[in-house]
Amino acid sequence: xxxxxxxxxxxxxxxxxxxxxxxxxxxxxxxxxxxxxxxxxxxxxxxxxxxxxxxxxxxxxxxxxxxxxxxxxxxxxxxxxxxxxxxxxxxxxxxxxxxxxxxxxxxxxxxxxx
Amino acid sequence: xxxxxxxxxxxxxxxxxxxxxxxxxxxxxxxxxxxxxxxxxxxxxxxxxxxxxxxxxxxxxxxxxxxxxxxxxxxxxxxxxxxxxxxxxxxxxxxxxxxxxxxxxxxxxxxxxxx
Numbered sequence: 369x370x371x372x373x374x375x376x377x378x379x380x381x382x383x384x385x386x387x388x389x390x391x392x393x394x395x396x397x398x399x400x401x402x403x404x405x406x407x408x409x410x411x412x413x414x415x416x417x418x419x420x421x422x423x424x425x426x427x428x429x430x431x432x433x434x435x436x437x438x439x440x441x442x443x444x445x446x447x448x449x450x451x452x453x454x455x456x457x458x459x460x461x462x463x464x465x466x467x468x469x470x471x472x473x474x475x476x477x478x479x480x481x482x
Numbered sequence: 483x484x485x486x487x488x489x490x491x492x493x494x495x496x497x498x499x500x501x502x503x504x505x506x507x508x509x510x511x512x513x514x515x516x517x518x519x520x521x522x523x524x525x526x527x528x529x530x531x532x533x534x535x536x537x538x539x540x541x542x543x544x545x546x547x548x549x550x551x552x553x554x555x556x557x558x559x560x561x562x563x564x565x566x567x568x569x570x571x572x573x574x575x576x577x578x579x580x581x582x583x584x585x586x587x588x589x590x591x592x593x594x595x596x597x
Contacts, residue, residue, distance in 0.1 A: 372525075401584065410486070410571075410587035426584055458525060468533060471516070471585065473526040 369394050372474035374459050380480045381449040389444040389477050391459030397472075399462045400442040401426070402434065404455040405476075411458065417442055449481045484509045486574060488588035495562055496596055503557040503591045505572035510550045516585070517546050517557050518571040526571065530557070562595045569593070 375390045393400065401416035413426030417436040431453060433445040442461075446453060457477045462469040485508045495501050505515070514533045518526040530539045530546040532555070538547040545558040555572055569592045573585040 403585075408589060410589045411573075411585070412587075413584040416584065460526075468514070468531075470528040470531050472528070473518075475525040476523075 371395065372459055372461055372472050374457075374474035374477050376477060377475070378478045378480075380482065381446070382482055383449060383451060385449050387446050387449065389446070389457055389459075389479075391442045391444065391474060392440050393442075393459075393461040393472070394440065395461065395463070395472070396439060397461035397463050398439070399464060399469075400436065401460050401471075402432070402442070402444045403458045403460065404428065405458060406455050414444065414457075446479075449479075451481045453479065454481045455479060484512075484574060484576060484586045486572060486586050486588035488570075488572060488591050490591060491589070492592040492594075494594045494596060497562060497564060499562050499595075501559050501562055501593075503559070503570050503572075503593070505555040505557070505588055507553045507555075507574050507586075509576070510553050511576065512550065513575045513577050515546075515548055515555050515572060515574050517544075517555075518573065520569045520571060520590070522568075529570075559593075562593075564595045564597060567593055567595050 372393045398419045402414040403411040405411045412428050415434040417423045423434050459474040460471045462471045487506045516531045517529045520526050532539045532548040543560040548555045569590040571590045573587045
């Protein structure tokens with residue numbers, strides 16, 4: 369198993385540009401989520417999905433869209449990039465949300481918005 | 483709102499020393515608590531998961547304890563090695579399902595184990 373994969377590893381954008389951060393997992397996990405990590409603030413949940421076709425907002429969803437057309441993939445779209453979106457983005461997955469499952473994280477995407 | 487605090491923010495110890503990392507949380511109504519390790523420029527690796535009904539979990543040289551009533555968890559690392567150098571994060575899950583299943587993270591303790 370490759371686990372959770374993310375592409376690209378690093379990206380530079382100009383303000384106003386759009387892009388999609390890719391996330392895929394090969395463990396047949398139902399629950400997937402996106403976090404951003406900023407210095408001094410810990411990781412914060414952007415969006416999450418409990419299964420194909422089902423997504424919902426986390427605590428910092430503004431400026432981001434997600435979709436879940438398959439169990440494996442959970443892309444994160446930046447609609448119009450802003451410098452405040454400069455961050456490291458992590459995708460995570462787990463088998464469920466019962467409280468007994470470990471969450472698996474991808475290696476992250478470092479995004480710089482100029 | 484759940485807040486998770488980790489003290490100290492950074493720690494440097496000589497190789498071989500036993501050490502304790504601390505995590506505190508403000509809302510004791512949690513489903514589980516997880517400890518993660520993060521190496522520089524890398525993702526998070528889950529170390530231990532303690533369910534709310536458990537008091538501790540062990541994996542190799544790592545032992546994590548949970549005291550829900552006091553809102554505290556500790557990660558004990560025995561006989562530390564230079565390879566243990568990393569940032570250690572604790573995270574709590576409030577409940578099952580939906581937004582409640584999100585993890586609330588602390589900001590981590592950066593550990594350096596010196597030769």
